[in-house]
Amino acid sequence: MPTLEDVRRAAAQLAGRIHRTPVVTSTALDELFGAPLTLKAELFQKTGSFKVRGLLHKTLQLTAEERERGVITVSAGNAAGALAWAARNAQVPATVVMATTAVQAKIDAARAYGAQVELVDGDLIAAYESIRDERKLTGVHPFDDLDVITGHGSLGLELLDDAPGTRTVLVPVGGGGLISGVALAVKLVDPSIRVVGIEPETADVVSRSLAAGTPQKLPTAKSIADGLAAPVCGTHNFGIIQQYVDEVVRVSEDALLDATRLVMSRTKLALEPAAAAPFAALLEGKLQLTGPTTSVVSGGNLDVSKLY
Amino acid sequence: MPTLEDVRRAAAQLAGRIHRTPVVTSTALDELFGAPLTLKAELFQKTGSFKVRGLLHKTLQLTAEERERGVITVSAGNAAGALAWAARNAQVPATVVMATTAVQAKIDAARAYGAQVELVDGDLIAAYESIRDERKLTGVHPFDDLDVITGHGSLGLELLDDAPGTRTVLVPVGGGGLISGVALAVKLVDPSIRVVGIEPETADVVSRSLAAGTPQKLPTAKSIADGLAAPVCGTHNFGIIQQYVDEVVRVSEDALLDATRLVMSRTKLALEPAAAAPFAALLEGKLQLTGPTTSVVSGGNLDVSKLY
Numbered sequence: 001m002p003t004l005e006d007v008r009r010a011a012a013q014l015a016g017r018i019h020r021t022p023v024v025t026s027t028a029l030d031e032l033f034g035a036p037l038t039l040k041a042e043l044f045q046k047t048g049s050f051k052v053r054g055l056l057h058k059t060l061q062l063t064a065e066e067r068e069r070g071v072i073t074v075s076a077g078n079a080a081g082a083l084a085w086a087a088r089n090a091q092v093p094a095t096v097v098m099a100t101t102a103v104q105a106k107i108d109a110a111r112a113y114g115a116q117v118e119l120v121d122g123d124l125i126a127a128y129e130s131i132r133d134e135r136k137l138t139g140v141h142p143f144d145d146l147d148v149i150t151g152h153g154s155l156g157l158e159l160l161d162d163a164p165g166t167r168t169v170l171v172p173v174g175g176g177g178l179i180s181g182v183a184l185a186v187k188l189v190d191p192s193i194r195v196v197g198i199e200p201e202t203a204d205v206v207s208r209s210l211a212a213g214t215p216q217k218l219p220t221a222k223s224i225a226d227g228l229a230a231p232v233c234g235t236h237n238f239g240i241i242q243q244y245v246d247e248v249v250r251v252s253e254d255a256l257l258d259a260t261r262l263v264m265s266r267t268k269l270a271l272e273p274a275a276a277a278p279f280a281a282l283l284e285g286k287l288q289l290t291g292p293t294t295s296v297v298s299g300g301n302l303d304v305s306k307l308y
Numbered sequence: 309m310p311t312l313e314d315v316r317r318a319a320a321q322l323a324g325r326i327h328r329t330p331v332v333t334s335t336a337l338d339e340l341f342g343a344p345l346t347l348k349a350e351l352f353q354k355t356g357s358f359k360v361r362g363l364l365h366k367t368l369q370l371t372a373e374e375r376e377r378g379v380i381t382v383s384a385g386n387a388a389g390a391l392a393w394a395a396r397n398a399q400v401p402a403t404v405v406m407a408t409t410a411v412q413a414k415i416d417a418a419r420a421y422g423a424q425v426e427l428v429d430g431d432l433i434a435a436y437e438s439i440r441d442e443r444k445l446t447g448v449h450p451f452d453d454l455d456v457i458t459g460h461g462s463l464g465l466e467l468l469d470d471a472p473g474t475r476t477v478l479v480p481v482g483g484g485g486l487i488s489g490v491a492l493a494v495k496l497v498d499p500s501i502r503v504v505g506i507e508p509e510t511a512d513v514v515s516r517s518l519a520a521g522t523p524q525k526l527p528t529a530k531s532i533a534d535g536l537a538a539p540v541c542g543t544h545n546f547g548i549i550q551q552y553v554d555e556v557v558r559v560s561e562d563a564l565l566d567a568t569r570l571v572m573s574r575t576k577l578a579l580e581p582a583a584a585a586p587f588a589a590l591l592e593g594k595l596q597l598t599g600p601t602t603s604v605v606s607g608g609n610l611d612v613s614k615l616y
Contacts, residue, residue, distance in 0.1 A: 043576045224616060261612035268329045268351045268608035270578040273616070300576035304569035308532060308581070 007153035035289035043300030051082035057151025077106035079142035084115035143177025144234030152181025161195030170278035173231030227274030255280035311357030315461035318326035345596035351608030359390035365459025387450035392423035451485025451543030460489025478586035484539030484545030
């Protein structure tokens with residue numbers, strides 16, 4: 001289990017390579033939800049989401065030999081661009097295995113950041129493993145990895161600095177990467193701060209894993225919050241979530257859309273639906289706030305073709 | 309004609325009552341358009357657009373007697389909320405005449421800021437004049453007013469401070485309120501800085517007025533950039549535009565939509581189509597940039613019901 005010292009070291013290593021993202025407040029949202037809210041605007045992070053924190057931290061931990069050979073990941077899209085960016089920043093060659101059906105903009109983004117993109121029909125994981133072994137690349141899991149989690153922990157430290165006195169931290173939940181890092185950092189600093197995760201009802205693998213007591217898989221996971229539609233909960237992530245997350249609540253697709261529109265109209269942040277998940281829970285009355293609260297606006301990679 | 313001293317006094321009067329909005333940069337946009345671009349993020353201004361600058365400045369110039377009686381305006385929607393906010397800030401009662409067909413969110417916004425909203429079927433202007441005279445209110449024109457223009461000038465001074473060395477300033481154009489204030493301020497500080505206006509082809513009253521040599525009216529003006537769809541060019545605005553604006557270019561509806569999506573995806577700002585007009589001109593090749601350029605992101609009141 002990573003220590004607070006590990007998270008602080010990760011934060012120091014990332015400083016200067018990534019943005020220190022701003023925080024945003026809104027009187028209208030405070031009045032609506034009855035608590036002083038701080039929005040950690042991680043949508044302004046490099047590549048438009050928090051993901052580069054963990055993936056860059058991971059890449060920086062590689063040995064000289066691993067760095068020279070390069071890294072590889074498999075992605076439906078979101079992690080592809082983030083790993084490509086991180087690898088370029090760390091001067092490590094990157095290969096990304098993506099489906100031929102992936103969104104073209106996401107393929108283009110990975111290429112623009114300098115990654116070699118391998119487009120695959122059929123079994124993505126088999127292709128990934130075969131390329132990895134053949135080219136002796138280091139595989140990077142987008143979330144189920146302790147170095148990735150520790151890197152994401154830097155966000156937890158930052159938001160505590162940005163909003164001193166915060167009593168509750170709200171975090172969108174997909175496969176558990178972000179919340180495991182943030183909860184670890186927050187609870188190691190102050191165990192009395194409440195950490196709540198929010199995931200879509202239609203992609204609720206972490207709630208199901210907590211209920212079952214072991215990481216689960218879903219046959220399918222689909223949500224308007226595509227960044228949260230992970231069909232698996234990571235094993236490392238699960239252990240940390242079990243220990244450090246106070247509660248995970250589930251929100252409807254309608255509430256995710258309403259929350260995205262609400263937060264966008266009030267803050268003028270172009271957040272993606274995943275990032276609005278905490279506000280969906282507030283809209284649905286699934287969460288009661290007591291005292292200062294910080295919500296992680298995890299990313300802004302929304303599908304702009306669906307605007308107007 | 310207002311002087312630089314007038315604009316500086318307006319800026320000083322507004323300071324502390326409104327936001328000093330941030331500026332945003334994007335490597336991707338710089339590379340795409342071949343010049344260092346600074347985006348003045350006025351969408352983060354109070355009520356979500358630049359409009360409060362001029363309207364608050366106007367309200368603050370009223371005599372004690374006028375303040376006591378209150379102000380009135382007539383609006384299709386956008387100016388209603390801004391005047392209501394400005395009047396509340398200046399502790400002046402406000403009445404807003406709106407059509408019964410106005411967007412409900414805009415009616416609600418004006419009411420939420422404390423204005424008395426008079427909903428009218430039929431002739432808006434006649435109703436406005438009758439209420440104004442009957443109740444002895446001071447009429448406020450949303451843009452054709454020298455105090456409003458001087459207030460908008462504060463934005464011109466601010467963006468020069470925010471982006472020293474800027475050689476071109478790009479401003480979205482509706483009825484001419486914003487660009488007359490910004491051009492006045494910029495040219496009084498440094499006449500060698502180029503000021504370019506951008507308006508929709510389908511709502512091009514300022515281009516037509518410049519061609520005709522007098523302020524024109526359009527029978528209809530409709531655009532996806534609803535904030536720019538003014539059917540008239542203000543008289544005071546026209547004189548300043550003739551004297552101080554180097555060029556006004558016109559953009560297509562398709563380019564406005566493409567530009568909104570582009571800037572949103574690159575910057576994560578939830579800008580409205582009006583605010584993307586300068587980027588529409590760049591996408592269509594209607595503008596060539598030479599050197600550092602500042603673009604006014606005029607507002608963020610986009611129709612979020614059209615997202616997803």
